[in-house]
Amino acid sequence: MTTIMEVARAAGVSKSTVSRVLNGVPVSEEARRRVEAAIAALNFKPNAQARGLSLRRSHLIGVVVPEIARIFYGEVLEGIESALAETGFEMIVCSTRNRQGREWGLTKLLWSKRVDGLILVTPREFSPQALKSLKGEFPVVLVDGTSDSFSSISVDNFAGGFMATEHLLRLGHRRIGLILGPDTRESDQRLRGYKKALADYDCRFVPELIRSGDYLFDSGFTAMEELLALPERPTAVFAASDLMAIGALKAAEAHGIKVPEDLALVGFDDIEAARWTSPALTTIRQPLRQLGEIGGRTIVKAITKKNDPTKITLGCTLVVRESCGAFRRRMEGSRSGRSPDGNVEEGGGTGDIMM
Amino acid sequence: MTTIMEVARAAGVSKSTVSRVLNGVPVSEEARRRVEAAIAALNFKPNAQARGLSLRRSHLIGVVVPEIARIFYGEVLEGIESALAETGFEMIVCSTRNRQGREWGLTKLLWSKRVDGLILVTPREFSPQALKSLKGEFPVVLVDGTSDSFSSISVDNFAGGFMATEHLLRLGHRRIGLILGPDTRESDQRLRGYKKALADYDCRFVPELIRSGDYLFDSGFTAMEELLALPERPTAVFAASDLMAIGALKAAEAHGIKVPEDLALVGFDDIEAARWTSPALTTIRQPLRQLGEIGGRTIVKAITKKNDPTKITLGCTLVVRESCGAFRRRMEGSRSGRSPDGNVEEGGGTGDIMM
DNA sequence: ATACTTTTTGGAACCGTTCCCAAAATATCG
DNA sequence: CGATATTTTGGGAACGGTTCCAAAAAGTAT
Incomplete structure (x- = not known):
């Protein structure tokens, strides 16, 4: 592993001069040529650690996610990575593997690793005391979460909840089940959107139609079974994640209930798999990748x-596919426009009806 | 940000002694107490960069994947992360975003960042000259790939191809389509497994039944359409990824062909979504998480x-679900054992028939 | 040619650790 | 109790860069 000193010797200059060349500080033409030749000949790569020690900058961003192997977080991570790639920063990814409280330990760990900043992709709230000890120490950005003390990038969950519910109301449904996620601010906002839509359409709020899960498939399945077991079952269901919507779809199928004929279904997220189901899922698209990209750009700026x-x-965005029946109505008498995934093609666009 | 010197001053000892306490080197009881107290009081965290500079070790592992937002790689990454978490190493994740050739640039980048080792999760082969320049420089582990020069963790693709095909042959199919992935060693091995199974069952190899895609949904859809357009269409199809199998399923559905009644289908990978389709996918399970875990442990050992x-x-492992009809035969006369995802429950296990 | 300004360069201190080595403190033994 | 063996400690040189500062070199004006 060659060092800056060896390059200096080979080029017949001092290490200061090599450093200048490396950092684009003006240097005589002659010196520049010689240094560049030596760098190439010796295949010299500056040691990022030494550099970081001197500059007190690691060019490393810590990223904490609850889980890597979930497509939701994968999209966000991909977004972060692509934003960072252009800036010379790299990301250290840590997963709490859904273990309660581990985010705090990871945060401290990354902190001691001298990351220049931290992106927290975690819906769970940090304890106020934890936040305080972080505050001012170094830049933190919350992605898919909000905070008063730090920058945050989030999605308009209220609007999402509203749009999904309104879509179902417009289709004439009055008894709309809701499968929420865990008890977080996010869920609360979606619930408020749901209630607002009901109110706007003079539809009564029925608490027993509200269930909650953990955003994953199984919990959607279970919640749907509960809803179907009600004396008077809903004619439509809005699930706060596509995974839960797919679980719900499976549950409906297991009970011989046809979607969308007997039951309309709206998901949330618009993960890729939403196009794969039969019927393809109508859902609320979250700009996950963009969430990550902006998160990355924000931390670098900070x-x-x-x-x-x-x-x-x-x-x-509301993405209309097949699971609410709205699709069929629109397409009546014409099947020619269908794309592989069952979306409506409109003028060669993405294949979704967006609202 | 406190330094070791400040701790030393606060404890009334030299920085050498603080360093010793930090690294578990024997020190008098009295000194240890004082140092520990000072560390706690000042909330001191050793600077990982300075430490790395001195030790020539960054405790950072570079990981290169083609894509983060794909569940396949997400599982592998999660495995790597969990293996590293126990060892004090952290991972820097870089994605080539499927751009040809970018893995080499990333490798050099990570190298200059002084990662202690590199995990390459990339099916594409590196150029021999690239490999040579890496060889001996620092530890590299290939995950889901093979190489003569480096450690590698891979899956028995030949056996996978064989098992999938044999399963279909046993069910009586003689005309079995194959949707392969991109042209890599991996695909070649699965093809060999397929051919071997055909030969074992005295079944003729028909080249026109072989298609290939890119492991993603759309390519599976397209390939299936081609297969269905054949004068004599296959009665069964083996797709080399679950994503392609799901695409194929959708294509069959679009053409009014029922799975498994009119067509049997086997996938590969056993991603979570394989349980979500209707019918649930029979597939070959790859131990993705384990692949990553072993990869992580191997690089640390190296x-x-x-x-x-x-x-x-x-x-x-062959995981039998519904898409081949084998499931129904087994379960005839009893639906009570079904789990939410349509797998067969056997003695409270994972809910899959494994072979 | 001389004095002065501007550009280019090398030397040295510094970033925060580890670790070797010699000095200081303590323990062991005759 | 002094001499020696052992443990504990502190000083200082790395590690590989950046950057300040002053010296050297080059350029400009008189």
Whole structure:
């Protein structure tokens, strides 16, 4: 592993000069040529650790997620990675593997590793005391979460909840089940959107139609079974994740209930698998990748420019596919426009009806 | 950010003594107490960069994947992360975002970041010259790939191809389509397994039944359409990824062909979504998480013990669900044992028939 | 040619650790 | 109790860069 000193010797200059060449500081033409030749000849790569020690900057961003092997977080991570790749920062990924409280330990760990900043992709709230000890120490960005002390990028969950519910109301449904996620601010906002839509359409709020799960398949299945077991079952269900919606779909199928004929279904997230089901899922698209990209860009900005915390909220989109029956109505008498995944093709676009 | 010197001052000892306490080197009882108290009081965390500079060890492992937002790689990454978490190493994740050739640039980048080792989760082969320049420089482990120069962890693709095909042959199919992945050694081995099974069952190999895709949904859809357009269409199809199998399922559905009644289907990987389809996918399970875990453990061993490259091959398992009809035969007359995802429950196990 | 300004360069201190080595403190033994 | 063996400690040189500062070199004006 060659060092800057060896390059200096080979080029017949001092290491200061090599350093200058490396950092684009003006140097005589002659020296520059010789140094560059030596760098190439020796295949020299500056030692990022030594550099970081001197500059007190590691160019490393810590990223904490609850789980890597979940497509939701995978999309966000991909977004972060692609934003960082252009800036010379790298990301250290840590997963809490859904273990309660581990985010705090990981945060401290990454902190001691001298990451330049931290992206927390975690819906769970940090304890106030934890937050306080972080505050001011180094930049933190919350992705898919909100906080008063740090920058955060989140999605307009209220609007999402509203849109999904309104879509079902417009289709004439009055008894709409809701399968929420864990008890977080996010869920609360979606619930508020749901209630607002009901109110707007003069539809009564029925508490027994509300269930909650953990965003995963099995909990959607279970919740749907409970809803179907009600004396008067819902004619439509809005699930707060596509995974739960797919579970719900499976449950309906297991009980011989046809979607969308007997039951309309809306999901949330618009993961890829939403196109794969039969019927394909109508859902609320969250811009997951964008969430990550903006998160990445925000943390870099916070590190290099030290600007104040910002709060960004992204909109979401209703993607109409087959699981509500709305699709069929539109397409009546014409099947020619169907794409492989059962979406409606409109003018060669993405193949989804967006609202 | 407190340093070791400040701790030393606060404890009234030299920085050498603090360093000794930090590294578990024997020190007088009195000194240890004082140092520990000072560390706690000042909330001191050793600077990993300075430490790495001195030790020539970063405790960072570079991981290169083609894509993070694909559940296949997500599982592998989760496995790597969990193996590393126990060892004090952290992983820097880089994605080539499927761009040809980018793995080499990333490798060099990570190398210059002084990662202690590299895990390459990439099916594509590196150029021999690239490999040579890496060889001996620092430890590299290939996950889901093989190489003569480096340690590698892979799956027995030949056996996987064989098992999938044999399963279909046993069910009486003689005209079995094959949807392969991209042209890699992996695909070649699965093809060999397929051919071997055909030969074992005295079944003729028909080249026109072989298609290939990119492991993703759309390519499975397309390939299946081609197979269905054949003058004499296959009665069964083996797709080399679950994503392609799901695409194939959708294509069959679009053409009014019922699975498994009119067509049997086997996938590969056993991603979670394989349980979600209707019918649930019979598939070959790859131990993805284990692949990552062993990869992580192997690289750490290579770094700390400097032992010779090892080559590990993991077995895969046939998971029988609904898409081949084998399930129904077994379960005739009893639906009580069904789990939410349509697997067969046998003695409270994972809910799959494994072979 | 001389004095002065500007550019280019090398030397040395520093970033925060580890670790070797010699000095200091303590323990062991005759 | 002094001499020696052993343990514990502190000083200082790395590790490989960056950057300040002053010296050297080059350029400009008189």
